[in-house]
Amino acid sequence: MENVQPRDLVIDHRGLGYLRGVDGTLTPYGHSRRPELTKVPGKDAKEPRAKPPWAGGGGGGGGGGGGSDTTPPDITNLSPADGAEIGTTQTFSADVTDASGVKSVAFEVGGQSFGGSNVGGDTYQVTLQGFQPGSSGTWRVTATDRAKKGGNTGTSATYSYTVGSGGTGxxxxxxxxxxxxxxxxxxxxxxxxxxxxxxxxxxxxxxxxxxxxxxxxxxxxxxxxxxxxxxxxxxxxxxxxxxxxxxxxxxxxxxxxxxxxxxxxxxxxxxxxxxxxxxxxxxxxxxxxxxxxxxxxxxxxxxxxxxxxxxxxxxxxxxxxxxxxxxxxxxxxxxxxxxxxxxxxxxxxxxxxxxxxxxxxxxxxxxxxxxxxxxxxxxxxxxxxxxxxxxxxxxxxxxxxxxxxxxxxxxxxxxxxxxxxxxxxxxxxxxxxxxxxxxxxxxxxxxxxxxx
Missing domain, CATH: 2.40.10.120 (Thrombin, subunit H)
Structure with a gap:
C-alpha cells in the first residue's frame, strides 16, 4: 500500500491523542506535544553510605571519591541484547562498576533519558512502557562515578531493538x-x-x-x-x-x-x-x-x-x-x-x-x-x-x-x-x-x- 497509512488513533499516559504510523511512530493529533515513553515505578536497593572497604573503592553503587581516579565506570552485561525484539513494556538493565563508586546511571532509550535504579549488587535497571508494536530504536547506558571534580562519565555501546507484541493465554x-x-x-x-x-x-x-x-x-x-x-x-x-x-x-x-x-x-x-x-x-x-x-x-x-x-x-x-x-x-x-x-x-x-x-x-x-x-x-x-x-x-x-x-x-x-x-x-x-x-x-x- 504505497503512500497509504492506517488511521490508527491512540491515547498516551497524559490523555493526549496521537496518530500511530505504519512504523509505530506517533504523530501529535490536534496538538503539538511530542510523544513520551513512561517509566514504570520501581524501588532502589539500599546503597552503601560509606566508602567500600577495599583499597581504592570498588564496584557497585558505593561511596568513593578517589582524587586520582580518571577512569570512567565499567558498563557491562547490557540487557536486552543488541538487535533484540522487545515488548511494549520492557526492562533494560546493565552492570556498572567503578573504583570510586557509582554516582548516577542513566538509560538513554528512544531519544529519552531515564535514571536507573540499583536493584542489588552492581546491577541497575529501568522498566519503560509505551513502545509501539512494529517500531524500532536504539538504547545505551551512561554512568558517572564519584571521583572528584565532577566525576568521570562513561557510555556503553549503542544497542538496537525492534518492538514485537506479546501473547496471552x-x-x-x-x-x-x-x-x-x-x-x-x-x-x-x-x-x-x-x-x-x-x-x-x-x-x-x-x-x-x-x-x-x-x-x-x-x-x-x-x-x-x-x-x-x-x-x-x-x-x-x-x-x-x-x-x-x-x-x-x-x-x-x-x-x-x-x-x-x-x-x-x-x-x-x-x-x-x-x-x-x-x-x-x-x-x-x-x-x-x-x-x-x-x-x-x-x-x-x-x-x-x-x-x-x-x-x-x-x-x-x-x-x-x-x-x-x-x-x-x-x-x-x-x-x-x-x-x-x-x-x-x-x-x-x-x-x-x-x-x-x-x-x-x-x-x-x-x-x-x-x-x-x-x-x-x-x-x-x-x-x-x-x-x-x-x-x-x-x-x-x-x-x-x-x-x-x-x-x-x-x-x-x-x-x-x-x-x-x-x-x-x-x-x-x-x-x-x-x-x-x-x-x-x-x-x-x-x-x-x-x-x-
Whole structure:
C-alpha cells in the first residue's frame, strides 16, 4: 500500500491523542506535544553510605571519591541484547562498576533519558512502557562515578531493538487470522483520502455492510467516525472505496484497483457523523466514534463480481442497539460476554484479522477488549456478540475505535443508549446528491438535538 497509512488513533499516559504510523511512530493529533515513553515505578536497593572497604573503592553503587581516579565506570552485561525484539513494556538493565563508586546511571532509550535504579549488587535497571508494536530504536547506558571534580562519565555501546507484541493465554485470541462465514464478505477494507499537511493522503480503515431494512436505493456501511470525518481538519473523507472480502484479492494487498478484488468495490456517496464528533478533537470526542457510509445502489460498483447494489452482493449483518452482556463473571470462551472484534490491520495486509475475549468497559463511554493486538487499519471493523463461528454471523454491537500507547487493548464506542441509531436513521434518509458536494463536504452532520 504505497503512500497509504492506517488511521490508527491512540491515547498516551497524559490523555493526549496521537496518530500511530505504519512504523509505530506517533504523530501529535490536534496538538503539538511530542510523544513520551513512561517509566514504570520501581524501588532502589539500599546503597552503601560509606566508602567500600577495599583499597581504592570498588564496584557497585558505593561511596568513593578517589582524587586520582580518571577512569570512567565499567558498563557491562547490557540487557536486552543488541538487535533484540522487545515488548511494549520492557526492562533494560546493565552492570556498572567503578573504583570510586557509582554516582548516577542513566538509560538513554528512544531519544529519552531515564535514571536507573540499583536493584542489588552492581546491577541497575529501568522498566519503560509505551513502545509501539512494529517500531524500532536504539538504547545505551551512561554512568558517572564519584571521583572528584565532577566525576568521570562513561557510555556503553549503542544497542538496537525492534518492538514485537506479546501473547496471552486462557483461550484469548489477540490477533488471529479469520476466514469464512457471512462476516468474511460483509466486512471489508475502506480506502480513502483525508487532509494531511495541506494536501490529501491515503488512509485505510475497515467497515461492515449492515441491514438497513431495504431503505430505498441505498446500502449502508458502519465504521468509526475517524474513518469518515477528520475532526482535526474539519473535513469528510474523499475518494472513498469499500472492498468487501479484501483478503481474497489477487493483488499484493490493498490498492485502488477494483479489478483484482473478489467482487470488486463500491464507492460511497456520503458519510454520516454526529455533530459532537466534529466540534471537538480526539480524544475528547471518543464517545461519538461511530459513523456510516451510504452507498448508492446505482452506479457505485467497479471491478469484478455481479455489481449492482452492495446489499444485493454481500450478506449484511444486523446492528443491535440494545445493551450487550459485559462483565458477566464467567471467564473464557463460551461466556455470554465473549466478544469478537474484526478488521483489516495494515501490518498484516491483506488478511482479515480478529481478536476475541471477555468484554469489559473502559471509562463511561467505551467497551474494552484488554488483550486485543490488532493494529491500525482495523479501525471501524465490527464487534460481534455473540459470534456463531461456524456461520460467521451475529449481532454487531460496536466498532473498533482506539487504543493506548502504553498497553494492548481495543476500545469500542457504545451504540446502545447513544445517538448511533439516530445516525443510522439519518443514513437511511439522507440525500444521495450529497455525493456531488465539493471535496471535504460529502457528508451529513447530525445534530443530536434532532434525535429522539
Amino acid at each position: 486462557g483461550g484469548i485470541v489477540t490477533n488471529g487470522e479469520w476466514s469464512g462465514g457471512d462476516i468474511q464478505t460483509a466486512a471489508g477494507r475502506l480506502l480513502y483520502e483525508m487532509p494531511n499537511g495541506g494536501g490529501w493522503s491515503g488512509y485505510v480503515c475497515s467497515g461492515t455492510a449492515v441491514n438497513d431494512s431495504n431503505s430505498s436505493g441505498r446500502s449502508i456501511i458502519i465504521t468509526a467516525a475517524h474513518c469518515v470525518y477528520d475532526d482535526a481538519d474539519a473535513a469528510f473523507a474523499r475518494n472513498v472505496i469499500f472492498i468487501p472480502d479484501q483478503a481474497g484479492t489477487t493483488g499484493s494487498g490493498t490498492d485502488w484497483n477494483c479489478s483484482n478484488d473478489p467482487i470488486g468495490c463500491w464507492a460511497p456517496a456520503f458519510g454520516v457523523v454526529e455533530e459532537n464528533w466534529t466540534t471537538s478533537v480526539f480524544p475528547n470526542n471518543i464517545p461519538w466514534d461511530y459513523a456510516y457510509y451510504v452507498v448508492n445502489d446505482s452506479g457505485s460498483h467497479s471491478g469484478n463480481g455481479p455489481g449492482g447494489a452492495l446489499d444485493g452482493a454481500v450478506p449484511e449483518l444486523t446492528i443491535d442497539f440494545l445493551p450487550p452482556v459485559v462483565n458477566d463473571g464467567d471467564p473464557g470462551e463460551g461466556s455470554l460476554d465473549w466478544t469478537h472484534a474484526l478488521g483489516y490491520s495494515y501490518s498484516e495486509d491483506p488478511t482479515f484479522r480478529y481478536c476475541a475475549e471477555d468484554m469489559t468497559t473502559e471509562g463511561p463511554d467505551n467497551w474494552w477488549l484488554p488483550s486485543c493486538q490488532m493494529s491500525g487499519g482495523s479501525s471501524g471493523g465490527p464487534w460481534i456478540q455473540p459470534m456463531d463461528e461456524g456461520q460467521g454471523t451475529g449481532p454487531l454491537m460496536s466498532v473498533n475505535s482506539w487504543g493506548y500507547t502504553t498497553s494492548d487493548g481495543m476500545a469500542g464506542p457504545f451504540l446502545n443508549g447513544t445517538t448511533a441509531e439516530c445516525l443510522f436513521d439519518a443514513a437511511k434518509a439522507g440525500d444521495l446528491n450529497l455525493a456531488s458536494n465539493p471535496d471535504g463536504q460529502q457528508g451529513l452532520i447530525v445534530d443530536p438535538g434532532t434525535c429522539p
